[in-house]
Amino acid sequence: MNNKYLSMLLLGGLALASSCSKYTDIKTQGSLIPSAIDNYRYILNNTSTFEYSGKMTDLAAADVAIVDSAQQATIEGNSDNFYLRNSYLWKSPIIEVTTSHDPDWDNYYGRIFNCNIVVNEVPTSTGGTDSTKAELIAEALTHRADAYLNLVNEYAKPYNSATASSDLGVPLVLTQDLNQKLNRTTVAVIYNKIEADLKEAIPALPKASAYNTLPDKAAAYSLLARFYLLKGDYTNAGLYADSALTLQSALNDLGTITTMPYRKNDPEIIFGKIAGSSFTYSPFILRLSDDILNLLGTKDMRYQLFTKSTSSYFGSNYTGRYFCREQINFESRNYGTSVPEMMLIKAEVLARAGSTDAAMDEVNLLRQKRFKAADYVALTATDKNDALVKVIEERRREFMCRLLPWMDQRRLKDDPLFSKTYTRTWQGQTYTLEPSSNRYVFPIATYVLGLNPEIEQNP
Template identity: 85%
Template sequence: MNNKYLSMLLLGGLALASSCSKYTDIKTQGSLIPSDIDNYRYILNDTYSFESGGEMTDLAAADVSIVDAAQQSTIEGYNNYFFIRNIYLWKAPVIEVTTSHDPDWDTYYRRIYSCNVVINELPSSNGGTDSAKAELAAEALTHRADAYLNLVNEYAKPYNSATASSDLGVPLVLTQDLDQQLKRVSVAAIYNKVEEDLKTAVRSLPAASNYNTMPGKPAAYSLLARLYLLKGDYTNAGLYADSVLALKNTLNDLGTISSMPYRKSDPEIIFSKIAAQGFTYSPYVLRLSDDILNLLGTSDMRYQLFTKDAASYFGSTYTGRYFSREQINYENRNIGTSVPEMMLIKAEVLARAGSTGAAMDEVNLLRQKRFKAADYVALAATDKNDAVVKVIEERRREFMCRLLPWMDQRRLKDDPLFSKTYTRTWQGQTYTLEPSSNRYVFPIAAYVIGLNPEIEQNP
């Protein structure tokens, strides 16, 4: 077993660096531990630790189509790119080299470790009022909850009320003890802890935050709305979506906008999180599938602003359109919660309750801001099922290549309205993802299990 310790770096201000732990094994320097309350504020201001999210889910989702021979050949030519192929083809292992790290696992557990330092050390810190300490702890609880919600939706089965208490989740790490056992708890246990932490956090969070990267009450409410949607608890999902929209409901008008706002001040974004790896440069190209392009249509401003012709940017060996949102403002794509997500959660809840007209009204409120006035056409639904389908289609348009499409594929894979078998071809060989497939769950890297043999691998 490696020696393990928590590291702090003094770089202009005290900021938490990566921990060298048995579940991430990321080497760092120093051993400064904060004791003053101000230092915990510096920890929570560390953008790298707290804002970065996963990068693999978008490759697995149906939005992406890596079909150009040039891109496939480039990926095959360098082992650092193999994880792109393996995730895209739903293969196991994803991380082939047994000494290599899983970037998503490391990113989320690094954040969780930082959060645990804040949560557990704040009560005995020097200075500050009890309310100031409670607010900092609430921020850390919110960041940790987001990390666990993403982890359990990558490395565990989708939430199923009948089996969640027995389905394997992920290790639940709540202290900074690096020698603790890391056995996987159940999916239900992870969801219950996320729910508990967010409900605790919301009591001490401010009604608004200075930047979207810092959680306020809308951030905690929005994560609860997302959690309940993933659980299939539509009543609570709708209630928390409404709680968010009562506090924050601004939309960008893509039909008239002259420049896109930066994430930290974008009025649409509630709780900004970013995909750790940008995928708009060869061979990290999110080439869009015909399915999503046909769903978008060329008059949709999300097509015009957020996609580009591949050949004009990468050369004649690349075809089709690719997702180019990251080239606006040169910021990695937001995968955190947003006003559109809350609106579409509310719309789905209404549709599933049979309130077809109200559901489509909510969808159309969003769509009015996604077209030029001359191109906008309101959507209508013929019945409950048609309304649900149209809401999910709008989610695909709005969130393409931004985490939620893969979460939606997982939660809807057994729903007769959406259940389907996906196929992909790679250098002449066809790969299949069926609704019952275990490949809807990412395997845990061999390196992690090698350090922690108590962790059970996914089938």
């Protein structure tokens, strides 16, 4: 690969490299010293470099129903919006314009590039103690692990212990070398690296950080809990969820709250990450499916606070309700780990182990904070399977339109309790997503493949 191509895989466009050049191209900065430790703290404190994630997974998940002809027609009218349609319909290619970048791929690999700068250059930097260097590296490892966990759960098959060592994963990029080959490694290799990075990071991370966008021990524990859940290792998922909850366990009481906290100060968020863009205005709104609305019910405060009538906001050509959480503080939706996620991971682990009552107790601890006191009714379960179904339903209510529903669809698609064929209609044509479909794996953009022909496309 020639330098002139400078793969979009590595940098998400050279914009990210440029944005951090004020820290690495020291010759232009008289106030900074080449190789000084402060340069790397500045990089890590540049939050926007590390917090942006993907956005297309929310369109693919069952929470969303783009059924109004007006919304469909508006999307069809602009090729820049075709990724909305193609993500929603599980089509290939998703990025239809061959000269266009994949925003999800770019965001994750751009973050990885900057993490690699810190991991590889901090050991030889000057002016810092060994503990300071270790903490900077630990932060970068945590950010990198989160990026790879999202990448492998978007562009590769769900983790399967029987096939992970042969299933194609994503390119594992650990250096800033722009000429390296970018062949895809396996799902198992990516998962092993995520696990190793997080476990290496934990000892050097602070017990608490000033903002949830900066990694601390709870952030690493919570990522490991999500990681093990996606891997199907429920014992470890529960252990790390408990570790995270020991350090952070606050919940917002939606039944009494008067002002929603801003994301960076939200006590529920453990590790703050945001979607690659906000879906706040037409035609980008996330119109909600009847399925998720019926599951919520009108007394649930997540229905009352986080959904709005679509027609009242966008006009009579739109129907139903849409996800309006982003309009409360005009912040993009959180993709990062949270206290509710850890509680529901713990509940799922208990349900799978047959501890039905304990699983429901954990679910109800959360639900008490999701209703007005007069409307709250505790859930019960008749057996192990009923408890598991109720936990997954609570995950759908809690995390609608926020990355995890698509991850859950992928990991549970072959489970008889949750296996389902999804159907969507677009301008008179019907599309289906069966449990065995390859469309649970996103295709890699043609532009990326053109720059990096060694990368194999997903089937």
